[in-house]
Amino acid sequence: MAETELLENVYPIGSRLNELGRLEVGGCDVVELAAEFGTPAYIVAEDDLRARARGLQSAFGAASDDFELIFASKAFPCAAICALFAEEGFGCDVASAGEMAIALSGGVPAAKIQMHGNAKSELDLQRAVELGVGAIVVDNLRDLDRLERLVESPAKQRVYLRVAPGINPDTHPAISTGGPNTKFGFDLEHAPAAIARAQQIGSLNLAGLHFHIGSQIFDLSPFEGALQSLASLGDFKAYNLGGGLAAAYTAQDQPPSYAEYAAVKAGALESVFGPGHRLLDEPGRALVANGCVTLYSVESVKRNVDTYVAVDGGMSDNLRPMLYGARYEAEIADRFGGGTACHLVGKHCESGDILIRGADLNQPAAGDLVVVPATGAYGHAMANNYNGALRPPVIFASNGDARVVVRRESDDDLLVRDV
Numbered sequence: 203m204a205e206t207e208l209l210e211n212v213y214p215i216g217s218r219l220n221e222l223g224r225l226e227v228g229g230c231d232v233v234e235l236a237a238e239f240g241t242p243a244y245i246v247a248e249d250d251l252r253a254r255a256r257g258l259q260s261a262f263g264a265a266s267d268d269f270e271l272i273f274a275s276k277a278f279p280c281a282a283i284c285a286l287f288a289e290e291g292f293g294c295d296v297a298s299a300g301e302m303a304i305a306l307s308g309g310v311p312a313a314k315i316q317m318h319g320n321a322k323s324e325l326d327l328q329r330a331v332e333l334g335v336g337a338i339v340v341d342n343l344r345d346l347d348r349l350e351r352l353v354e355s356p357a358k359q360r361v362y363l364r365v366a367p368g369i370n371p372d373t374h375p376a377i378s379t380g381g382p383n384t385k386f387g388f389d390l391e392h393a394p395a396a397i398a399r400a401q402q403i404g405s406l407n408l409a410g411l412h413f414h415i416g417s418q419i420f421d422l423s424p425f426e427g428a429l430q431s432l433a434s435l436g437d438f439k440a441y442n443l444g445g446g447l448a449a450a451y452t453a454q455d456q457p458p459s460y461a462e463y464a465a466v467k468a469g470a471l472e473s474v475f476g477p478g479h480r481l482l483d484e485p486g487r488a489l490v491a492n493g494c495v496t497l498y499s500v501e502s503v504k505r506n507v508d509t510y511v512a513v514d515g516g517m518s519d520n521l522r523p524m525l526y527g528a529r530y531e532a533e534i535a536d537r538f539g540g541g542t543a544c545h546l547v548g549k550h551c552e553s554g555d556i557l558i559r560g561a562d563l564n565q566p567a568a569g570d571l572v573v574v575p576a577t578g579a580y581g582h583a584m585a586n587n588y589n590g591a592l593r594p595p596v597i598f599a600s601n602g603d604a605r606v607v608v609r610r611e612s613d614d615d616l617l618v619r620d621v
């Protein structure tokens with residue numbers, strides 16, 4: 203049945219339309235969830251995340267003898283999510299002391315944390331060193347200067363050096379991060395001097411090189427080219443190939459499977475550097491995007507040349523359509539199907555606050571519950587308080603039970619920093 207296929211592709215694993223024609227996620231009827239927790243709300247199918255975590259672990263297990271998977275927590279930075287991936291054997295990539303605090307509060311051991319950042323502050327590095335994080339990914343010479351001062355011998359801080367291999371994968375420029383002219387890492391011309399400098403610092407252990415060429419990557423072939431670019435920089439024990447695997451946002455999207463992704467990365471590492479190297483990988487989006495749906499209430503439907511279906515969220519809970527034209531799908535949660543061409547728009551004071559331009563909903567009306575799937579990656583992460591929006595709760599749903607893991611903000615939260 204067409205609807206079942208759609209649910210499998212974009213919606214959390216196990217999602218279905220129940221006998222009332224309502225979407226069920228994690229065994230919970232989303233109409234009931236909306237009544238209980240309000241809207242907008244991020245609903246996360248916990249078992250979906252665990253299934254994806256295990257799927258990726260076994261895909262890498264089949265492709266490599268020596269690998270480590272690290273959850274890129276920027277994709278969904280909350281304690282419960284970090285805890286879940288830690289339980290599934292993942293390390294945790296953090297891009298600031300703030301993300302590190304979130305990971306630690308989720309119980310991720312410091313030794314499993316890797317700190318990133320192209321503009322790390324003194325505080326970021328100081329905390330990382332004091333806590334004894336597993337690794338720091340050096341992005342620039344100032345990182346090295348600071349680490350030389352902060353790490354006291356005979357302690358050895360493991361570091362990786364981020365290199366921009368000069369490769370642009372086929373993705374949006376805003377999320378292409380390893381090209382020849384980027385703010386991230388050292389380009390190929392400057393990398394050799396940075397490697398030499400890192401190797402000179404007695405309190406650092408340069409374990410290997412890192413790259414992250416971008417996100418939402420469908421064509422996996424650039425990974426081998428990226429590794430080839432690194433070959434002239436020496437032969438290291440470990441290579442961190444970043445994240446990047448695409449997720450399906452619409453029914454048409456067909457990302458590579460985990461098995462293909464792991465096989466391409468492990469195969470490329472072996473073909474460029476030979477056997478015996480440790481493979482690190484930092485997936486974010488591909489682990490969390492599809493495990494989450496956002497629920498919205500329709501506040502108004504109006505016809506102004508086009509039909510505008512306005513919901514109680516928007517660019518405050520999902521910035522991706524506005525930042526780089528990301529595409530999503532939507533349905534009325536208890537009336538799947540199309541028929542009304544419309545734009546699904548947010549409540550914010552910008553014309554660009556359009557969640558889906560050219561949506562197709564089934565006779566949308568005020569009071570309807572709208573569901574937008576595949577909102578787990580970089581939704582909660584980039585949420586904001588524009589127009590006094592209260593950031594939505596994160597609800598875990600599993601086997602018919604739901605629990606709040608991040609509560610909805612309150613007016614008091616909006617005022618808490620005012621002095």
Ligand SMILES: Cc1ncc(COP(=O)(O)O)c(C=O)c1O
Nearest residue numbers: 274414417445446484485486487
């Ligand atoms: C350094 C680094 N690693 C991993 C990731 C995760 O990428 P993705 O979510 O595409 O898997 C990112 C995303 O920006 C990143 O900057």
